[in-house]
Amino acid sequence: MTPPASPLTLPDALDYQALFEHAGVGLLEIAFDGQIRRINPNGAAFFGQSMTTLVGRNVTHVTHPEDIPRTLHALEQVVSGQAPLAVLEKRYLRADGEIVWSRSRVSLLPGRSGPSTSVVAVIADITDLKRVQQELEALNVNLQATLEGALLGLGVALEARDLETSGHTMRVMQRSLQLGEALGLDAVTLGELKHGASLHDLGKLSIPDAVLLKPGRLDAEEWAQMQTHAHNGYEIASLIPTLPRRSLEIIRHHHERWDGTGYPDRLAGEEIPLLARIFAVCDVYDALTSDRPYKRAWSSQAALAEVAAQSGRQFDPRVVTAFLQLFGGAPQARSEDAELVA
Structure with missing residues (x-):
């Protein structure tokens, strides 16, 4: 009588062993408690250690400390059956202290004659890819800082021509960012607010000195000419390809009024972009x-x-409330019109 075939014959076992040893990626069998049971030569080379040194060690011992919680969470997901496969990018520590990156795929390893007691982890070395990515991110940060510095420098240069108090651009920008944070803006939107604040009066470059630097009140014709600076600034800033749309909206609309009597487009209420409404209060103050x-x-x-008096007239009431909560005290009445100095 011929005995029943075993689940894995000797030739099959040899084939799988050869596949395990010669795979082009790292392969690890990891027990549910994190202990490394087996590792192939590529896996050992990735860690810079011998296979015999690694077998028996816990996988957390070669994992970057900051990535241990994510590693244990991925293992738990697979072991508990919450996910058939866990994929994560993580860092490991080589024997020489070098940090290496892998994209790891963890799945349950079926038991030969009973319930599974381990998982298999496939690790692909993505260290070079991560280094290039980090270099690009650093370059992007530097470029962003350069852009912000250039925009702020241009805004400060405008102060000198307009004879405004030194530091106006920086003060109004910082106060706008504080107010934006209080109103719950995210980091990206705050960055857009910062850029728009830096260039809010860019259009004054197009205003003749006789109008811009006039020591007294402007007549009707001069005032109409002064009002063109919002539109002109928008047109000039639109030539900067990396300037976000919401930054441009600040430049164009920071003289709109909540009651619809502002310029250049006579927008009213929430038709006025939020960042322009935020900036307007800080600019006038x-x-x-x-x-x-x-x-x-x-x-x-x-x-x-x-x-406070201009709430619901010149300014968004919600923005005014937040501004007064952030910077307010016990205001004293003043009869002059804020719009005259905006």
Whole structure:
């Protein structure tokens, strides 16, 4: 009588062993408790250690400390049956202290004659890829810093021509960012607010000195010419290809009014982009509290009173409430019109 065939004949076993040893990626059998039961030569080479040194060690001992929780979570998902396969990018520590990266795929290893007691991990070396990625990220950070520095430098240069108080651009930008954070803006949107704030008065480059630097009040014709700076600034800034749309909206719309009587497009209420509404409050407050050729600086309390008075008229009431909570005190009444110094 011929005995029943075993699940894995000797030739099959030899074939699988050869496949295990010569696979072009690292292969590990890992017990449910994290102990390495088997590892192939490519896996050992990835760790820079011998197979005999690695077998019996816990996989967490060669895992970067910051990635141990993610490793244990992936193992738990597979062992518990929550996921048939776990894929994660993680760091390992070689024997020489070098950090190497892998894309690891972990799945349950069926038992030969009973329940499974281990998983198989396939690890592909992506260290070079990660290094290139990190270099590109660093380059992007440097380019972003360069752009921000250039935009802020241009904004500061505009101050000198406009004879505004030194530091206006930086102050209004920082106050806008604080207000934006208080209103729950995310990091990307805050960056867009920062860029728009840096260039908010770019269009004043197109305003003649006789109008821009006039020490007294502007007549109707001069005021109409001054109002063109919002549109002109938008047109100039639109030539900067990396400047986000919402930054451009600040430049164009920071003189719109909540009641629809502003410029250049007479937008009203929530038609006005949120970042422009946020910036407008900060811009006017700083203008009120700064010396200008045609006015002395108001006290902080008087300026806060004017901001409060313009809620629902010049400014978004929700933005005003947040501004007063962040920077307010007990405002004192002031009769002058904030729009005249915006």
